Amino acid sequence: MTTGLYRFRARLIAALALLALLANLAPGGAFAAPSISTQAKGAALMDVASGRLLYSSNGDTPMRIASLTKIMTAIVAIEHGKLDGMVKTGKRAVGKEGSSIYLQLGEEMSLSNMLYGLMLRSGNDAATAIAEHVGGSEEGFVHLMNEKAAMLGLTHTQFRNPHGLDEEGHFSSPNDLARLAAYALKNKDFAAIVSTRVKDVPNPHEKWSYRWQNKNKMLAMYEGADGVKTGYTKKALRCLVSSATRNGQKLVAVTINDGDDWRDHQQLLDWGFGHFPLRTLAEKGQPIQGITQVAGQPFRYPLEESEAAGIQSKLELIPAIGERFELGERGKLLFYLNGSLIGSIPVYEPDSPLLTAGG
Template structure:
């Protein structure tokens, strides 16, 4: 296969791969706070770096945090304006409810608000049957999405998280990966950050008013998600996110008696101890560290910048490697992708940036603008004034 074509193909998927890069170990120097949670995790949403983990790979019941998966599968696979009819099996499902009636019609978007703000189990079943064709069909979609995201220690058997078997489980690390994935979707972000929402209530004189159960939206500065959860077996579970100065972190706490404070402590610690540093600048000129011939006037430049959350003590452990698919770079390759800059933290690759060929163009080689006559200039202005939008 032609190396250049291979590199072009890699460019299409490199952003997705970057999200699946393994989490690097956190330096223990900046000690995290003590938590009530049996299991917990903290993630930087943009980079996907897990900043903290307590029993993060332990399989746990996750209660209604399950609905994060239900929501993102429905958003990606369904149509928000689709009108959905409530099926018989959705009516009277135990636990949290938005009191759907058999045969009632709502849009998928309205059901998603009922799912995430009020944790409606009846909304979960209605969404699942509408999007997946059946509950088993939707559960299959949930597990397929989990595998795609890299949730290696999770299994879903229902769309709501009720304690129906020991086979419905996940981990704090898997769930925080799911939160980060879902929060990159603008529709999901809008829903989970809403404190109140009115949706239709067929047959009634008023709309349903949905108040978000997530108290973190009121308790924590910058909080913008995600989901509460509780069952008798799972105990208190909470998925939280917050954005400060354009940067978003997300937490998961499972079986946490003091979940609100646990989440606030983790978010404070993450914001304070992991500032985002720009490790690579956009259009930064790169000097190859491998044998390559660069024609006079040609350079390698980065296509985009790369930023990553790091503790102060980790900066010196960052190093970079240039990987090229060409041994000779000439002027005819201007603008072409020829390789990548890989960025490492110790032995772990934390990201990669495409490298493009850039050619210096001498001023004397640029085409000279032709002088316009008075009438050419006049008619240009007239045309612009008369016909431009």
């Protein structure tokens, strides 16, 4: 068989096999997910692993975001600082207006503990101290924040400070905040901090320790909740980013200027888990019918039932040269939803060492 015929046959078989698999995903007929709404000025809901935006209302509109800013502050500090390094509180941090953990001038605390104060109690003094420690100055740290926003493709976001107090030119959008939170939640240190309900931290001034209770009530009121951050200023009003994990799927919800945010977030998350569960399109090692190769990785994607018929696949072969070919890689299987690429996985020979090594 010629190479061209082999490729055509392989692609056809792979597509047919995938469609047969997907036919079992929607028993009882397909349906469209019902609409949902919130009281928010802007809102978004995203599947964290895939980055798929499941719901958006005014999602790309720049808005004041209050202490949701601290999501970026925390992840930049984690990535650029040392968690066991000691942060010394300077003059600009002491007595910072708004929410506070009441740091004293010259007080030292590990960056790790300072981040708990930042995210659980929304300490504006902690934000300033962290910024000066990690960035050399508050201005230097804000530069790192905007640099990170550009790297993540947050095109409707601009930071002017590390704490979120109202300032002209300081804004983000619901969709950008969902992308930012999804990115940050993949960092184990960030995820551990924002999922903590209560944190005890050594107090250098007294015999008793600081005890910080998380302001995020979703952690106690919603099954599977594991983050992320509250926010409020007189101009931004109530803001909230929450996350939750159920059945191996993590979702992140965002609302800005929402007077009923606790209720809206529960409804958004329920709607997402109910109508866009993760569907398995391939398992690692799964044979591809008609050819000898197998799927090199699992592939799961959030889909509502009516979307199963819109899934297509395409097999792309790699040249028969190079180290990865020698190790048994033969190409990749690309997945499309209604013509748009949603992901891909490698295709290996069944005895490939890449299969056992995880690719």
